[in-house]
Amino acid sequence: xxxxxxxxxxxxxxxxxxxxxxxxxxxxxxxxxxxxxxxxxxxxxxxxxxxxxxxxxxxxxxxxxxxxxxxxxxxxxxxxxxxxxxxxxxxxxxxxxxxxxxxxxxxxxxxxxxxxxxxxxxxxxxxxxxxxxxxxxxxxxxxxxxxxxxxxxxxxxxxxxxxxxxxxxxxxxxxxxxxxxxxxxxxxxxxxxxxxxxxxxxxxxxxxxxxxxxxxxxxxxxxxxxxxxxxxxxxxxxxxxxxxxxxxxxxxxxxxxxxxxxxxxxxxxxxxxxxxxxxxxxxxxxxxxxxxxxxxxxxxxxxxxxxxxxxxxxxxxxxxxxxxxxxxxxxxxxxxxxxxxxxxxxxxxxxxxxxxxxxxxxxxxxxxxxxxxxxxxxxxxxxxxxxxxxxxxxxxxxxxxxxxxxxxxxxxxxxxxxxxxxxxxxxxxxxxxxxxxxxxxxxxxxxxxx
Numbered sequence: 001x002x003x004x005x006x007x008x009x010x011x012x013x014x015x016x017x018x019x020x021x022x023x024x025x026x027x028x029x030x031x032x033x034x035x036x037x038x039x040x041x042x043x044x045x046x047x048x049x050x051x052x053x054x055x056x057x058x059x060x061x062x063x064x065x066x067x068x069x070x071x072x073x074x075x076x077x078x079x080x081x082x083x084x085x086x087x088x089x090x091x092x093x094x095x096x097x098x099x100x101x102x103x104x105x106x107x108x109x110x111x112x113x114x115x116x117x118x119x120x121x122x123x124x125x126x127x128x129x130x131x132x133x134x135x136x137x138x139x140x141x142x143x144x145x146x147x148x149x150x151x152x153x154x155x156x157x158x159x160x161x162x163x164x165x166x167x168x169x170x171x172x173x174x175x176x177x178x179x180x181x182x183x184x185x186x187x188x189x190x191x192x193x194x195x196x197x198x199x200x201x202x203x204x205x206x207x208x209x210x211x212x213x214x215x216x217x218x219x220x221x222x223x224x225x226x227x228x229x230x231x232x233x234x235x236x237x238x239x240x241x242x243x244x245x246x247x248x249x250x251x252x253x254x255x256x257x258x259x260x261x262x263x264x265x266x267x268x269x270x271x272x273x274x275x276x277x278x279x280x281x282x283x284x285x286x287x288x289x290x291x292x293x294x295x296x297x298x299x300x301x302x303x304x305x306x307x308x309x310x311x312x313x314x315x316x317x318x319x320x321x322x323x324x325x326x327x328x329x330x331x332x333x334x335x336x337x338x339x340x341x342x343x344x345x346x347x348x349x350x351x352x353x354x355x356x357x358x359x360x361x362x363x364x365x366x367x368x369x370x371x372x373x374x375x376x377x378x379x380x381x382x383x384x385x386x387x388x389x390x391x392x393x394x395x396x397x398x399x400x401x402x403x404x405x406x407x408x409x410x411x412x413x414x415x416x417x418x419x420x421x422x423x424x425x426x427x428x429x430x431x432x433x434x435x436x437x438x439x440x441x442x443x444x445x446x447x448x449x450x
Contacts, residue, residue, distance in 0.1 A: 126278035167228035384423030
């Protein structure tokens with residue numbers, strides 16, 4: 001055996017001895033000693049405080065390396081953000097000054113009749129109520145007050161069916177804002193009326209109106225409903241509460257009560273009083289070379305409630321963060337739509353080729369089809385079809401389902417009217433002159449101020 005072979009053998013023996021005491025493969029494996037040069041177990045050295053601190057520092061460094069990198073704010077971004085914050089604070093101060101004391105809305109303002117969604121908080125723009133006062137157009141809250149007076153008068157002085165119908169419309173329409181309280185009040189009324197039909201005891205013919213109103217403090221027109229059914233106020237010697245009782249022959253009383261229950265059970269939200277936005281149509285004559293300025297729109301077109309102002313301020317706060325963030329075109333378009341929601345109405349003017357203007361007021365979220373129907377109602381002839389073009393962009397407004405807000409026609413816009421080619425060909429073939437607005441409208445048209 002050579003020298004190199006001996007060295008190799010010594011190394012193999014030394015490595016073999018490090019594995020510990022030998023044993024047969026058929027025997028149970030003894031516990032392995034901890035690694036050591038002699039194969040004997042060694043105790044674990046105590047961990048020093050310095051080693052623990054070093055490990056903690058290494059872990060913190062690794063955490064910093066793995067943390068997402070934050071791009072430092074540039075001086076320009078900082079300046080933009082500070083300017084936006086100053087503007088936001090100024091707007092908030094101005095809003096607080098304008099709306100001091102407006103936070104608590106009155107019941108009349110928050111529980112109005114059902115109306116089109118886009119005109120919830122505007123005063124000054126005219127409305128109509130076809131179900132009650134079809135010929136009258138007034139600002140919203142003036143009309144609500146007049147409708148209330150009319151229905152209260154019918155509920156207390158009209159014949160039975162008319163009075164009951166008016167009272168039920170008042171009860172539901174003017175209390176929709178108090179959903180749970182309204183349901184509770186209606187359930188209580190039904191219970192009182194059902195007791196009369198199922199029990200012959202005369203005590204059920206008398207109701208304590210004071211306690212009934214205390215249970216549903218916010219629900220109005222309960223008294224008017226009971227009067228319409230046939231109840232009348234009765235004095236009580238031992239109590240200051242107001243009582244109402246229904247007198248008469250029992251069969252007649254039962255007939256009235258059954259009818260009242262039918263009205264309460266059959267009334268739905270679709271039967272509520274509905275206010276409609278009045279178009280306020282107007283026709284103007286314009287000179288051939290007259291320049292059309294952007295029409296003036298009243299403040300009501302921009303009016304917002306105090307709650308809407310607070311929401312708008314919250315949106316503006318979010319915009320501050322967006323100023324230093326890269327945004328896609330889709331994100332910017334979506335933000336533009338949100339910003340346009342402060343418009344409730346739009347003033348639309350339709351210009352005809354014969355130098356006349358037709359003007360009307362529309363809700364910002366009404367479809368373009370409403371303008372088409374509005375024009376059709378004022379045309380001289382129903383023959384043929386026509387196109388509408390946005391005067392600002394020249395685009396044809398042919399998607400009848402898109403809203404005026406989506407088409408950027410708020411808060412005011414000018415639309416150009418033109419007959420389509422097929423209609424013009426038919427006019428020429430029949431030797432007819434192109435017609436537009438009805439003659440009486442053109443004859444009564446006022447000159448548009450320059």
